[in-house]
Amino acid sequence: MPIYHPHQDEHGKPVLIKHPSTPTTAEAWQDAAAIATAIPGGQMPAIINGILVSPWTDHPKTAEGWNAITSQQLDQEEPPLKQAPGFKASAGIVILESDGRVWIVAPTNHFGGYEWTFPKGTVTQDMTLHATAICEAMEESGLQVRITALLGDFTRTTSVCRLYLGERIGGSPASMGWESQAASLVPLDALPRLLNGAADKPVIEALRKYFPIGNGEILAGGGNIVRTLQAIDGFYATYGEWPTHLQMSANHLATLVTHHLSPKGFFKLQSKIKLVVEDGNLIASSTNNRTFNYSRHGWDVHNTRLLAREWLGI
Known part of the structure; x- marks a missing residue:
């Protein structure tokens, strides 16, 4: 037909x-x-x-x-x-x-x-x-x-x-x-x-x-991707729950998009946490006003495993 x-x-x-x-x-x-x-x-x-x-x-x-x-x-x-x-x-x-x-x-x-x-x-x-x-x-x-x-x-x-x-x-x-x-x-x-x-x-x-074209979620380690994951891990270690928002500078976000994460990896990050662009500190937070300021606490708080990677699926 x-x-x-x-x-x-x-x-x-x-x-x-x-x-x-x-x-x-x-x-x-x-x-x-x-x-x-x-x-x-x-x-x-x-x-x-x-x-x-x-x-x-x-x-x-x-x-x-x-x-x-x-x-x-x-x-x-x-x-x-x-x-x-x-x-x-x-x-x-x-x-x-x-x-x-x-x-x-x-x-x-x-x-x-x-x-x-x-x-x-x-x-x-x-x-x-x-x-x-x-x-x-x-x-x-x-x-x-x-x-x-x-x-x-x-x-x-x-x-x-x-x-x-x-x-x-x-x-x-x-x-x-x-x-x-x-x-x-x-x-x-x-x-x-x-x-x-x-x-x-x-x-x-x-x-x-x-946009890096590839099959993996993380294209390049170190730098801002490590800081991002540590901010999320630090929040979870402190409060026992995952953050809902992640504040970062425009430059920090740009390096995640163009250097560290593939489109698939960036989608997984965005699907789990809302990214807020604002100059200043890297801060993970939740809707109940809990915050973890990576810029201040850095690596003071550690999880025993890389929980953020597992939570994001990357």
């Missing part, structure tokens, strides 16, 4: 999906180590990583509307896109989840030879790079996203593409447009084997600079 995309193409014609993708089970959406796949019009969980999954029905319909979305604006000034002669300007976004996974899309019928790639598209005369990236994310993945950083500019087959990093704030992959036949949430370490296009290989290398 022929399978057609729920959405018609730009000419109002039905789109036949020659080799339909297969959706995954509901459990995959909650497993940070699993690949979870959605198909157009398919069933989706109500919530993924604490964010509602619901179609973005009030998205802009005009270039002016897309340009006006405030979530597209970055704090830092961007360099101009260097458009090579004969190459179009395009923009897209790498959408990262809090559990360490990333969204990719499967172009319908492997258009352009791509099995999987990132949402992106050609910049029209009336739309900015930011607006194009946000719009393409909605059209190709069904997701409502916010730009968080600039990843870089990448020369592709027919375009020079500015790719941003971003996060999902709404939408549903089941609402993807006709250009995509599937959208998947995948672990970062699965990208090298899923992204078959040669133009996406430099993107993976750029992502490695932001």
Whole structure:
């Protein structure tokens, strides 16, 4: 029986999906180590990583509307896109989840030879790079996203593409447009084997600079990861219960994300304890106002075993 995309193409014609993708089970959406796949019009969980999954029905319909979305604006000034002669300007976004996974899309019928790639598209005369990236994310993945950083500019087959990093704030992959036949949430370490296009290989290398891609939870020991675990252990040794919050400086958090923990390891940390960024001391605390100040007590309190590692599962 022929399978057609729920959405018609730009000419109002039905789109036949020659080799339909297969959706995954509901459990995959909650497993940070699993690949979870959605198909157009398919069933989706109500919530993924604490964010509602619901179609973005009030998205802009005009270039002016897309340009006006405030979530597209970055704090830092961007360099101009260097458009090579004969190459179009395009923009897209790498959408990262809090559990360490990333969204990719499967172009319908492997258009352009791509099995999987990132949402992106050609910049029209009336739309900015930011607006194009946000719009393409909605059209190709069904997701409502916010730009968080600039990843870089990448020369592709027919375009020079500015790719941003971003996060999902709404939408549903089941609402993807006709250009995509599937959208998947995948672990970062699965990208090298899923992204078959040669133009996406430099993107993976750029992502490695932001997020270590590997299978382990702890990528590098010592330093701030040891201090973090000792603060948690010290709290447990003092009060016989686990802390609910961990206060740290922005620099401390940055080293955990970029140096010590893999996306899977950072997800496990965040799933067990709320991280609070504030300059000053490293402090573990609980909702009943109990605190353990690592900066003051350091290694004064010791557990007989590495309980924090066991509790976090790293």
